[in-house]
Amino acid sequence: MKTLLKKVTKPFLPKYEVVCTTYQVIPGLPVNKSQSNHVFEKGAAVEARTFYVKVATSDITRTMAPVEVHLKRRGRIIEKTEIGPVQDIKKFNVVTSN
Numbered sequence: 001m002k003t004l005l006k007k008v009t010k011p012f013l014p015k016y017e018v019v020c021t022t023y024q025v026i027p028g029l030p031v032n033k034s035q036s037n038h039v040f041e042k043g044a045a046v047e048a049r050t051f052y053v054k055v056a057t058s059d060i061t062r063t064m065a066p067v068e069v070h071l072k073r074r075g076r077i078i079e080k081t082e083i084g085p086v087q088d089i090k091k092f093n094v095v096t097s098n
Helices: 002-012 045-057 059-063
Strands: 016-024 031-040 067-073 076-083 094-096
Touching (some): 031 045, 045 059, 045 067, 045 076
Antiparallel strands (some): 067 076
């Protein structure tokens, strides 16, 4: 009965996504922006939140260039972490590179 209930409700659950944006600053050149998306299946709130916390608090992320990490549910940002001077960098000419 529980599996039937899960199968019925799963299409209506929200989809989660963790977006990590890294900015690379080289003096005299436009700021490069690299973005990586990690999409989770519908209803995977626990997995998405643990991944978000792991990325936002890891030592590698803290020692990188300025980083911005978003946790999204149904396309809306529910949590946001900025490491470094992200707001100051957004004012410059930013070029997307993937």
